[in-house]
Each structure stands twice: as C-alpha cells, then as structure tokens.
Amino acid sequence: MTDRWETLGPAIRRRRAENPGPMTLDGTNSYVLGAPGSSHIIVVDPGPNLATHLAELATAGTVELIVITHRHGDHTEGSAALHELTGAPVRAFASEHCHGGEPLVDGEIIQAGGLTLRVVATPGHTSDSLCFVLHDSDLPGSTAILTGDTILGQGTTVLDYPDGTLVDYLRSLELLAELSFGADPVVGLPGHGPVLPDLAATIVAYQSHRQERLGQVRAALEAFQQTHGAEATVADIVSLVYGDVPENVLGAAALSVEAQLEYLRG
DSSP states (O other): OOTTEEEEETTEEEEEOSOOBTTTBTOBEEEEEOOTTOSEEEEEOOOSOOHHHHHHHHTSSEEEEEEOSOSOHHHHTTHHHHHHHHOOOEEOSSGGGOBSSOOOOTTOEEEETTEEEEEEEOTTSSTTOEEEEEESOSSSSSEEEEEETTSOSSSOOOOOTTTSOHHHHHHHHHHHHHHHOSSSOOEEEESBSSOBSOHHHHHHHHHHHHHHHHHHHHHHHHHHHHHHSSOOOHHHHHHHHSTTSOGGGHHHHHHHHHHHHHHHHO
16 A cells, blocks of 8 residues: 555544645545455545545555535546446435445444444535544544544634535534544544544634634724725725635635625624
8 A cells, every 4th residue: 555545543544635725725525434354345535536536545454434524626527437447336415425335324323344424514614514523433532533624633614604504513513522522532534634643722713713703703804994985895894804815715814804794694
C-alpha cells in the first residue's frame, strides 16, 4: 500500500485521495472499516473518481458496503466506479447518490464488515449530511464518529447555503456533543484533515467559533447601517468580517455569511 494509507486501529484504516485544494485540505479521507479477522470491509466516502485511489480501496478487502457522508463530489464522484469494481451497494441519504442500495435513514443500525455503525443525520454543511457512529473501534475510548465535512480535522466547516443552514448546523453540533461527551474521549474521523483525538473538545471550539462569527456579523451590520445609512450586502460583510481570509476561499466565506444573515433575520 502507498504512504497515503494510515492504520488508525485494528478496525480502521484510511486512504487520503490525491485531490488537495483550498476546500479539500490535503485531500479527501476515504475510510476502510473491518473487524479484526474479517475479510469484509465497509468503505466510507470513496472520494473523487481517481483510478489509483479507487483501485486501492477495491483491493483493501472484500468490499461489502459503501456509504456516503454527503453529496459533494469530492466524496461521491468515485462511488459509481467503486460499485462497478466491487459489486458492493452504495448507500447515501439522497437516492441520487445510491448505486444498488437503498437510501440511508437517520438512526439506522448497519451491520457489515463485522462491525456495527449507527447512522446519524447531521444537516447543516449540506441538507443530506450524515455522521456514522462506530462502537468498539479499538481506538482510544470505545467509540469513534466519522464526521464527513460536518466537523473537519482542521479549520472550520463551510455551510453550503441555501442547502445547508446555520439553524440545522447548530442543532447538529448539539447532537454530536451529546454523543461525544463521556468518561472516555470519543475520536473524530473527519472527511478532511487529521484525526480528532477528542471530538467533544473540537465541538466546543466549533460552537464558540460560530457564536463569535455571529457576533462579528451582527456588529458589522450595525456599523455599516450607522455609517452608510443602508443595509450591508453579503460582499460588504465578507470584506468587513473575513478580510484576513485567502482570496481562493472568499466564495465559501460568502456562503457562510449568507447562512449567518438568514439565521440573524430569523
């Protein structure tokens, strides 16, 4: 296997796809899950349609099931090809991203690869975002949660407004917080970036960041109104609040501002 593979425990491996970029960080993380001693595996997020990446996933074991965290192409584009390579069904929340399998349902219990996954709906980044709770993962603590792009390994999540909303996202963070707080740390396995050894701590930081940004947007709206006698546009707020953000992610910042403005008006 290439150096893009990491072993995170007896039940968890992941391969980082060759698609680095401003929104994908160092590449999309595809996870391979399988109980020790089992030849059958689950693939979470096949990633982009890259032949080498998909071939390595296809030969990592007998692929029993492929599941998708959300609709974005850097997670789904390779799913149809991996289905053809392995014959394994692809299941996602949205039927258009399923291949030979039924849509996933919130709260559903999946048993495959000798493991048990629980499906948790976590809309906000997108309306179809899911997380997967993996119990007895042999990582530190007894539980790991595959978070897709709902929580990243570094940085913060963009809300793909209007499909993703801040109301939904804050509720999803609360839900994940409930699942993550306990005597032992819950490990976060994100769609991009490094492993999160204490998911609960990351969620607290995410919640604080969202409230700080909301305060900045609210203050910018008020200041612009006082100075110009008019309501600020999205571009105005981006300039005032996200002035230190690199140009290549300003489009994503604008989406987040739109989501925050909707939240504040609501």
